[in-house]
Amino acid sequence: MNLFIDAGNTRLKWCLANQDEVLASGTGSLEDENPLGMSGELIGKVVSVAISTVASEERRTHLAGSVEKLCQAPVRFYWSEQSRNGLMNAYQDVSRMGADRWHGMYGAWLDHRQGFAVLDAGSAVTVDYVDRHGQHLGGYILPGLQMMLRSLRTDAARIWFDPDQGLATDPGKSTGECVNHGLAWLSAAMIERVIADARKLSLSEILVTGGDADRLIGLGLPGISCPDLVLSGLRAIHAEEASG
Numbered sequence: 715m716n717l718f719i720d721a722g723n724t725r726l727k728w729c730l731a732n733q734d735e736v737l738a739s740g741t742g743s744l745e746d747e748n749p750l751g752m753s754g755e756l757i758g759k760v761v762s763v764a765i766s767t768v769a770s771e772e773r774r775t776h777l778a779g780s781v782e783k784l785c786q787a788p789v790r791f792y793w794s795e796q797s798r799n800g801l802m803n804a805y806q807d808v809s810r811m812g813a814d815r816w817h818g819m820y821g822a823w824l825d826h827r828q829g830f831a832v833l834d835a836g837s838a839v840t841v842d843y844v845d846r847h848g849q850h851l852g853g854y855i856l857p858g859l860q861m862m863l864r865s866l867r868t869d870a871a872r873i874w875f876d877p878d879q880g881l882a883t884d885p886g887k888s889t890g891e892c893v894n895h896g897l898a899w900l901s902a903a904m905i906e907r908v909i910a911d912a913r914k915l916s917l918s919e920i921l922v923t924g925g926d927a928d929r930l931i932g933l934g935l936p937g938i939s940c941p942d943l944v945l946s947g948l949r950a951i952h953a954e955e956a957s958g
């Protein structure tokens with residue numbers, strides 16, 4: 715069995731799979747001693763490890779070391795590419811693009827050939843557009859929800875509030891409401907722009923992934939929820955590499 719890991723800035727997601735089926739999956743944290751939280755029985759089945767990560771070089775090295783030791787299996791990292799199987803990256807320097815974005819787009823490209831947007835609402839939010847020819851048209855990087863809450867709390871001396879996950883966007887009448895409604899209102903505005911862009915660029919689907927995907931759908935994003943988009947892209951690439 716192969717172990718696949720999508721290691722973001724906050725959490726990591728993993729799945730244990732062979733060519734066509736997923737045996738188990740879960741989430742973990744790079745901070746934990748056992749970053750995967752996998753049982754010994756599952757760990758015993760791992761013969762190779764494939765990782766997509768956007769973590770710092772220090773955390774990446776640490777992860778590689780602990781996973782190698784834990785699984786006694788070779789670890790390979792997969793990065794952004796210029797092109798693959800008809801999907802073409804718009805970046806001139808593809809080594810600068812977060813691997814999660816490329817793997818997410820590739821996961822989407824496998825099943826959606828009519829042009830799509832990928833919205834990954836994680837620690838940071840990314841939006842990427844791919845037309846029906848497989849051409850990546852570019853994208854956007856924005857702060858994520860927790861990041862924005864944290865910066866308001868840290869950088870504005872008189873803003874105290876309890877974060878809520880509410881979806882109300884009407885004008886707030888207390889600090890807490892103004893902050894919470896403000897973030898929902900901002901997300902709603904982003905959603906409107908993505909919808910407008912998708913229409914303008916003739917992209918027929920919006921695929922949503924990341925920890926805050928359901929929140930965006932709750933705010934009216936007409937998107938398809940694909941929680942494992944990055945891992946699907948990574949699995950496909952790993953399989954293609956293995957078959958030569």
Ligand SMILES: Nc1ncnc2c1ncn2[C@@H]1O[C@H](COP(=O)(O)OP(=O)(O)OP(=O)(O)O)[C@@H](O)[C@H]1O
Pocket residue numbers: 721722723724725726768814835836837838839858859860861923924925926
């Ligand atoms: N159990 C959870 N733990 C942490 N964050 C969560 C959880 N459930 C939902 N979230 C939300 O998910 C967001 C983080 O998303 P995700 O877990 O996809 O991040 P990530 O993959 O580490 O991020 P990135 O790839 O952007 O570095 C947070 O803003 C938070 O609001």
Ligand SMILES: CC(C)(CO)[C@@H](O)C(=O)NCCC(=O)O
Pocket residue numbers: 722723768810811812813814815836837838839840855
């Ligand atoms: C934007 C994030 C943090 C989203 O996870 C990640 O894709 C990343 O670190 N990207 C590097 C910069 C870039 O994609 O251009």
Ligand SMILES: [K+]
Pocket residue numbers: 722814834836924944
């Ligand atoms: K992610």
